[in-house]
Amino acid sequence: MNRTNVGANLPALRSHNTALVLDLLRTAGGDGISRLELAERTGLTPQAVSKITGRLREEGLAAEAGRRASTGGKPRTVLRLVPEAGHAIGVHLDRDELRAVLVDLDGAVVGERCLPMDLGAGAEAVVEGVARAAEGLAESVASVLGVGVALPGPLDHVRGVLHRVTGFPEWDGFPLRDALAARLGLPVVVDKDTNAAALGLAVADEGASFAYLHLGTGLGAGLVIGGVVHRGARTGAGEFGHQVVQLDGPVCGCGNRGCIEALCLGAVGRGDVAEAARVLGVGAANLVGLLDIDLVLLGGRTVASAPEEFVAGVRAVLRERARGEEAVPVRIAPGGVRGVAEGAAQSLLAPLFGRADG
Amino acid sequence: MNRTNVGANLPALRSHNTALVLDLLRTAGGDGISRLELAERTGLTPQAVSKITGRLREEGLAAEAGRRASTGGKPRTVLRLVPEAGHAIGVHLDRDELRAVLVDLDGAVVGERCLPMDLGAGAEAVVEGVARAAEGLAESVASVLGVGVALPGPLDHVRGVLHRVTGFPEWDGFPLRDALAARLGLPVVVDKDTNAAALGLAVADEGASFAYLHLGTGLGAGLVIGGVVHRGARTGAGEFGHQVVQLDGPVCGCGNRGCIEALCLGAVGRGDVAEAARVLGVGAANLVGLLDIDLVLLGGRTVASAPEEFVAGVRAVLRERARGEEAVPVRIAPGGVRGVAEGAAQSLLAPLFGRADG
DNA sequence: CCCACTTTCGCAACGCTGTTGCCAAAGTGC
DNA sequence: GCACTTTGGCAACAGCGTTGCGAAAGTGGG
Known part of the structure; x- marks a missing residue:
């Protein structure tokens, strides 16, 4: 369970274990993972894993995917994540360019837009540009979990407010997260480009x-x-x-x-x-x-x-x-x-898999 | 709940919440803290806090300690940690000196020994010296949770093995934790002096x-x-x-x-x-x-x-x-x-309060 | 081909967690 | 003295993972 200072109740317990199983399903990738392996890796009993994966299958997040070779008895059924069950959008706002990607639950890129964009063109224009790119990408899928935006320069990740984007003083104090969330009606996370890249690299290991x-x-x-x-x-x-x-x-x-x-x-x-x-x-x-x-x-x-x-x-x-x-x-x-845009998208996916911020 | 990759069951939930409450009782210190404050701080319901504190009182770890002023109704009952319910020993092995302290659950020093000790005198002599100091301190209390030992130089905190204590090559590879645990029959934790000092400072904040x-x-x-x-x-x-x-x-x-x-x-x-x-x-x-x-x-x-x-x-x-x-x-x-000896003792107390290692 | 054996995995009952509804206790203030 | 506020325990409850058990689905020897 993630380090917090708050008490935990039964729903918290459930979501923790569910996130853990989802994370193992994701890292297993296309090969899948059996219920008993999940039980070994999590320390939960096989029965608990069966209940959790049963719920995930009902929700469409997991599915059976063949079976392993037998070792003398009933062969293990392999489970895998259903990548199409959820999507997130990641946006990399660089000094002169905007790159947006649509990724599925596996983190695989299933859509991409890239256009020139002057960070100095003013907040309204940039927000609008990001919003249009996100809307365009979101069209192809049923629903989107949210939008992660990564850009250079120091910023307040918790409040989603920019401090002073190097070379663009007009951004100082702009509440990018809230502005974009209001425009899109979706959860938005703002992060530094290096942190987004690091997060994208972290999900693998x-x-x-x-x-x-x-x-x-x-x-x-x-x-x-x-x-x-x-x-x-x-x-x-x-x-x-x-x-x-x-x-x-x-x-x-x-x-x-x-x-x-x-x-x-x-x-x-x-x-x-x-x-x-x-x-x-x-x-x-x-x-x-x-x-x-x-x-x-x-x-x-x-x-x-x-x-x-x-x-x-x-x-x-x-x-x-x-x-x-x-x-x-x-x-x-x-x-x-x-890498940065993909990592920005991971900001939205990470909580699903129990990877909270540090 | 602490960041792990393992599943959580009901006993884990219970020990997490119990540790959380104990930690709040400790940080409240002599002033104590009421059940409702505990509920606010943990996010648990007052009823859950009552159950948890009830168990702690049965075990002798917590006690009622007066009541607050009324705000128009029944005044809140203040709870506090019972410091004498547990003790730990911390040992600071410096190059030329051994300092051992006995602390209670509050971290207050209730016993101390300090003697000259040459780290170069050989493993057997040093282990024996530490053991005698620990035994001497432990005599005055009913039971001791364990012994924390802090010393200079790089070491493997997980395995409790010394690497190369600066200036004392004969210590290289010595399994101090296991040797001392076998000699004393108590849990032993070995840590670098700077980390012990840091831990001692961390418990306050x-x-x-x-x-x-x-x-x-x-x-x-x-x-x-x-x-x-x-x-x-x-x-x-x-x-x-x-x-x-x-x-x-x-x-x-x-x-x-x-x-x-x-x-x-x-x-x-x-x-x-x-x-x-x-x-x-x-x-x-x-x-x-x-x-x-x-x-x-x-x-x-x-x-x-x-x-x-x-x-x-x-x-x-x-x-x-x-x-x-x-x-x-x-x-x-x-x-x-x-400071270092006190911090070393905190290595044993920290798990009680949900402060796992990082 | 059959049968004993191994292994997987779900159903049902269970113990234990925190939660909810309710009420007695213990204060304040008019 | 009475109305009101606030605390905090008792009892019933829903939901979590666990346990006991048995059906399902394979392997392998005769």
């Missing part, structure tokens, strides 16, 4: 702890601790770009000296990718040492321009710091250009 | 997120995120001292360059406390930005030698980085020399 480092026009991080995106008290966590790694170093746009972002992008500007990767690696190693995470994933346009060099450079620093012990692996984040 | 930075002969951190000590995948989190804040800086004992610990202790060695505090502040600011925590607490012998200067220096860096927004507060960690 149950309970993993990793950092997603995004190097594009800026440098940010999405932190996943124990399978949950860590946003912090004021939902401002992940300020990776302005970690200082060089006391009294060069001045950064933020006003400080020796920020990773300034050093890293400066090196990129000079064409010195190896140095940029080394600086990124030092920051990653700091993060790994501080939080003891399992994995570092790299993404963003700048990384995509020389993926092998960045991975190799970061990996080298982590290896050196591990001092003989096994170093934390470094990889390019899967998902590509749609 | 429900759900707080903060960092405890310990500057003594070394530099380490205990991280509390959402009221839970964050230990990481391999229970190695909190490697704060070897965060690199100066690329290609001076060589540190760990082999890297520009570690906070090397810079900070170097400055202390030169008598430049202001510079040490500035370096510590840069590290603290990195941490605050990355995790978006609420509070920074400072402790350790070196900090204790010039507390105001360290607090002021760290605070100045955080203020500068906050750029006009309200900066995260910096304080000296309360608890003093007994």
Whole structure:
């Protein structure tokens, strides 16, 4: 059950166990999973699993899908999630482009729209553009759980209010979530782009702890601790770009000296990718040492321009710091250009599967 | 309910709610708390709270303690925790000293032993010393929940095995938890000193997120995120001292360059406390930005030698980085020399109050 | 082909959880 | 002294996972 400070009653118990079973059905994917396996994985009795899956089948969320080979007795019936039973929309609002995807319960993309969009065109125009894209995608399915919107810059995830989108001061304080929810009549969740990407990557690995480092026009991080995106008290966590790694170093746009972002992008500007990767690696190693995470994933346009060099450079620093012990692996984040939009859609799906926010 | 991947049944529901009520009774302290307040805080119905507190009173864990002023009707009956209903022992194994405390359910110290102890005297002698101290303290009470042991250096908190206690290679791989549990016949928990201190500080604040930075002969951190000590995948989190804040800086004992610990202790060695505090502040600011925590607490012998200067220096860096927004507060960690031992004892008490490990 | 055996899985009864309806107890205030 | 408010326990209840048991559906030896 998720960490809360509130009491739990029978309905809470039921929804917890139901979410747990749904999550296992999802992670099992197309192969499916049998009732007894569900019982083993959850610790519930087979009978309880039968009751839960029976309800899910009645609601159309689960279905039988063949059976396993017998091991000397009645073969196990395999259950699977019915992906078409629910959909969510994810929107990635970048500085110059809007990308919206429609995903099913499995997280598979079943619809997509991509159009140029100037974030500076004003709140009304952007809200309207997002709303039209969402409505267009929603047409093809019976119902939509909600819309997740991811965009750069600091924001208040809990209230869904933007703080100061870098380069677009007119957005400061705009209640994007409520404006969009009112316009669409659907639940809306607003999140930072790096957090959305991290959430999208987190759904694949149950309970993993990793950092997603995004190097594009800026440098940010999405932190996943124990399978949950860590946003912090004021939902401002992940300020990776302005970690200082060089006391009294060069001045950064933020006003400080020796920020990773300034050093890293400066090196990129000079064409010195190896140095940029080394600086990124030092920051990653700091993060790994501080939080003891399992994995570092790299993404963003700048990384995509020389993926092998960045991975190799970061990996080298982590290896050196591990001092003989096994170093934390470094990889390019899967998902590509749609990763953020897909992750934004996952904000709506996650609660179904018991993956609450952190 | 705590975040797990396991199903929950009725006994789990009951123990969750019971722990929640116990936690509220504890945080209420001597003032106590009424049944209706418990109901409001937990979200349970008053009737459920009555049943739960009724069981707690039968078990002797709770008791009635007077009544509130009436607000026009029957006055509320105040309930409080019975501190003497349970005890735990916390042991702080430092390089040259052993400190053991006996605490009650409230966390109040009701017994203490402190003796010189050379960590290099060998496993058998140290285990025996700890066992004798624990037995001596346990004599005065009916029963003890268990013993928490905190010591410096990296270790495996889950298995209770030491890795390499800095300066004492003979401890490498020693299964301290099992050895002590076998010797005493009591549950034993082993933790890093910084984590124990952090846990001790965390019990006061429900759900707080903060960092405890310990500057003594070394530099380490205990991280509390959402009221839970964050230990990481391999229970190695909190490697704060070897965060690199100066690329290609001076060589540190760990082999890297520009570690906070090397810079900070170097400055202390030169008598430049202001510079040490500035370096510590840069590290603290990195941490605050990355995790978006609420509070920074400072402790350790070196900090204790010039507390105001360290607090002021760290605070100045955080203020500068906050750029006009309200900066995260910096304080000296309360608890003093007994803080680590008290926190170690809390490792045993925490599960009673639903504060699972992170 | 039959029959003993294994394994899956649902029905029914059950124990226990928090919830609801109701009422006695214990105050305040006119 | 009486009307009113508020607390908190008793009893009945609905709903959760669990247990006991048996039907269903396979395998494999004779």
